[in-house]
């Protein structure tokens with residue numbers, strides 16, 4: 001017998017301020033939104049919205065922002081946060097100190113660490129997360145992470161990442177951390193077929209993501225790009241993160257990292273790079289011309305002393321920029337609202353350093369609202385999506401609220417929008433993904449996190465004890 005499917009409606013009302021991030025960047029007072037089946041039907045002043053829905057959130061005293069979009073992460077690394085041997089090291093030494101522990105990650109450790117990182121993201125207002133996993137051993141697979149993301153309720157872009165050049169062939173990772181290229185490509189095709197959803201409102205998409213120039217081959221980069229393009233999925237890798245990487249590509253390939261990628265067809269509109277710190281003006285212009293995008297990860301770049309990405313130059317040139325918490329062992333948090341604050345502060349430090357050189361120009365301040373743009377609509381562009389990142393009719397009902405009565409915002413309510421970035425970040429009161437309440441009153445509503453955290457700590461201890 002056929003039963004009529006019930007339409008699910010959600011009404012969020014009475015927000016003190018609602019930041020739309022729409023084309024005219026409207027900020028509405030006393031407003032809310034109405035959603036049907038996960039898509040926004042209406043945004044506006046509360047009196048103009050429908051009066052009832054299946055789920056009604058009264059957001060009095062709260063500010064509502066579009067769900068934040070994370071464009072670079074390694075969720076499994078929550079298992080090695082503050083790892084003693086990697087606390088005070090730059091990228092190559094930091095990686096080398098942790099590879100042995102990471103090669104022991106199995107399916108359960110991957111599942112639990114994915115849940116922990118995603119919970120932290122959701123509690124910071126993130127509703128769409130990209131993860132760049134590139135180590136698949138001991139039964140770990142993309143499937144484990146996609147399942148965990150579905151369980152907790154976040155919108156998830158999973159990578160089928162990879163490493164294929166171990167130490168014996170001139171790469172950085174130990175040989176036991178890499179896979180053979182035929183297996184990588186076969187599993188990449190399987191994962192795309194199984195999980196990639198190209199439709200508007202998709203909860204799961206797949207990205208092909210060979211790890212970095214110092215851990216994958218020319219062939220794998222070319223083949224991954226060909227497969228990704230044949231199947232319509234985006235491509236991602238780390239690039240120009242450190243001077244050490246630049247020295248590596250110059251010595252091994254005779255060119256700088258961006259030139260290396262360009263030769264392999266990787267500077268293109270379906271690609272985004274993590275970090276892209278050490279780039280010339282000509283390389284920025286090339287990114288702009290070819291439409292490739294950047295995931296800016298300020299905390300990681302500071303933590304590993306990698307450098308300062310030229311974000312103002314990217315934006316001035318028209319390059320799409322989103323934010324990534326990266327890590328989680330190079331941050332060592334998954335708090336995306338905090339990352340927006342770090343992006344604003346680091347851009348200001350960069351301006352200050354240029355001013356000392358006599359190069360600063362007017363208009364180079366990154367404002368709080370610009371940092372929020374990077375974290376929302378900017379991230380959506382980087383992931384190639386026009387259905388998230390803003391609150392307007394037709395887009396996904398992805399948003400979060402912050403309690404303006406929190407002590408952190410006291411004295412800053414003349415501009416609540418700027419306060420969310422200038423002041424210390426607070427935990428989301430509500431986080432809603434595709435019309436579903438995933439964080440409620442500051443707690444993950446879909447999962448009991450207590451036992452997950454306990455298990456995570458036990459797994460982290462056993463992984464690192466053996467290192």
Ligand SMILES: [Zn+2]
Pocket residue numbers: 072073074132238274326327
């Ligand atoms: Zn990374």
